Amino acid sequence: QVQLVESGGGLVQPGGSLRLSCAASRSVFSIYTMGWYRQAPGKQRELVATISNRGTTNYVDSVKGRFTISRDNVKNTIDLQMNSLKPEDTAVYYCNGYSTWGPMWAWGQGTQVTVSS
Numbered sequence: 001q002v003q004l005v006e007s008g009g010g011l012v013q014p015g016g017s018l019r020l021s022c023a024a025s026r027s028v029f030s031i032y033t034m035g036w037y038r039q040a041p042g043k044q045r046e047l048v049a050t051i052s053n054r055g056t057t058n059y060v061d062s063v064k065g066r067f068t069i070s071r072d073n074v075k076n077t078i079d080l081q082m083n084s085l086k087p088e089d090t091a092v093y094y095c096n097g098y099s100t101w102g103p104m105w106a107w108g109q110g111t112q113v114t115v116s117s
Contacts (some may be wrong), residue, residue, distance in 0.1 A: 001102075001106065002026050002105045003106075003108070004016065004024055004095055004096060004106075004107070005023045005024075005109070006021070006027075006093060006094060006109070007020070007021050007022075008021050008113075009113045010114070011018040011090070012085055012113070012114070013115070013116070013117050014115055014116075014117055015084060015085065017081070017084075018082045019080070019081050019082070020073075020079065020082065020092060020111055020113070021075070021077040021080075022036070022038035022077055022079070022080075022108075023075075023077050024076075028097065030053055030071075032091050032104065033053060033097065033098045033099070034071075034078045034096070035049065035096055035097075035103075036050075036069060036080045036093070036095050037093070038089075038091035038093045039091055039094070039110075040088075040090060040094050041060075046060065047060065047066055048063055048093075049063065049080060050069065050081060050098050051070065051071060052089050055071070057069050060093045062088075066082065066083050067081065067082050067083070068081040068086045068088075070085075073106050076097055082092070082113070085111060085113075085114045085115045088115075089113060090115050090116070091112075092111065092112050092113075093111050093112075093113055094110045095108055096113075101111070109117055
């Protein structure tokens, strides 16, 4: 099992930026595809972005051009840079290993992102 800890969320005005980080209890980022997910109030959790062990990235259409997923090999984190934030980006953000069968490990506590003026 892998424990995941997300951080970096907060309250930001529309158009602002935040950088989220995900740390894991074991060195898994160079092995598995990792994803950032989010769950807005009253909605199902959705996959937002993925990064493969080779660095290939993919994004859901609603965040393309605004969000960037990356791996920080020094800090051993998976980061999500979020720019031009919109109120509809408000959600709890989680990271997890990604597979076609679904998330690979238990969810962490997530980090709250609130976009509001």
